[in-house]
Amino acid sequence: MAHVRARRKHPHHDAPDTSAQFRRLAGMPEGPDKKALRQEVVRAWMPMAARLARRFSNRGEALEDLEQVAHLGLVKAVRRYDAGRSSAFESFAVPTIVGELKRHFRDHMWGVHVPRRVQELRNRVRSAGLSLAVTADDRFPATADIAEAAGLTEEEVRTGLEAWESYATLSLDAALPGTEDGYSLLDTFGSTEPGFDQAVDREAVRPHLSRLPEREREILYLRFFCDMTQRGIADHLGISQMHVSRLISHSCARVCERVEADRAAAGRTAAPDPVGSATGA
Numbered sequence: 076m077a078h079v080r081a082r083r084k085h086p087h088h089d090a091p092d093t094s095a096q097f098r099r100l101a102g103m104p105e106g107p108d109k110k111a112l113r114q115e116v117v118r119a120w121m122p123m124a125a126r127l128a129r130r131f132s133n134r135g136e137a138l139e140d141l142e143q144v145a146h147l148g149l150v151k152a153v154r155r156y157d158a159g160r161s162s163a164f165e166s167f168a169v170p171t172i173v174g175e176l177k178r179h180f181r182d183h184m185w186g187v188h189v190p191r192r193v194q195e196l197r198n199r200v201r202s203a204g205l206s207l208a209v210t211a212d213d214r215f216p217a218t219a220d221i222a223e224a225a226g227l228t229e230e231e232v233r234t235g236l237e238a239w240e241s242y243a244t245l246s247l248d249a250a251l252p253g254t255e256d257g258y259s260l261l262d263t264f265g266s267t268e269p270g271f272d273q274a275v276d277r278e279a280v281r282p283h284l285s286r287l288p289e290r291e292r293e294i295l296y297l298r299f300f301c302d303m304t305q306r307g308i309a310d311h312l313g314i315s316q317m318h319v320s321r322l323i324s325h326s327c328a329r330v331c332e333r334v335e336a337d338r339a340a341a342g343r344t345a346a347p348d349p350v351g352s353a354t355g356a
Contacts, residue, residue, distance in 0.1 A: 090165050091119045097158035116153050117146070120168065124149040127172050134180065141176065148175030193238045199225045200235030283333040291326045298323060 096116050103109040128145040132138050152168040160167070181194050203225035207216040216224075222232045284292060290312070297303045297311065305323070309316040
């Protein structure tokens, strides 16, 4: 008959006995002495907090920052612990510290803002997916399998999977896989096309150019479409260069005024009626 060894709780080296200090804290009024005793208890349990922080390392956050978060959770646990409870301080402190670390990752480590509900779906899907591991043919578990294991709908699983892949953002300077010469994601982006604004401006002036007198339209055509100089236009039409200059300035100013008037009228048309909005008309 196999020998069955009795189970014993292994005492951790980072779990000191501070029960006497907690009993003293329970009977002390708030003041410098109680604050000093709390700090003594916190220092005694800091190795355990650091151990818990190391469990969350290699997730994109510096270990020093994780230890600070864990120490914050430890301070909260020391303040909230009731020595009159039957449970040991370690049983109360560990969930408090771990919860603080998880909250840190949830609230501060996402590259984009994700609703808390989606973050929770991501965690449940991740846990279920990792527990199922891979299938026999080395494929990730199917959506239906994850949904059954996590107690979610398939739509919720798909949302969680999308959030799983969106935990961290990709730098625009990051080199794309399979490319050479440092070709980055930024290199795939298009640039602003100046021709778009030019096309809009041309369409805006077109109807007003057609309303100009024929000679002014001819002068503008020769100057801006045929790239003739003012002297060349003057020789072509048999008028002075000064006259050509005045006609160009006058025509352009008139067209600009009409275009601005059109834009102002369009803005007034698009703007809501404050009287109608207030009266519900």
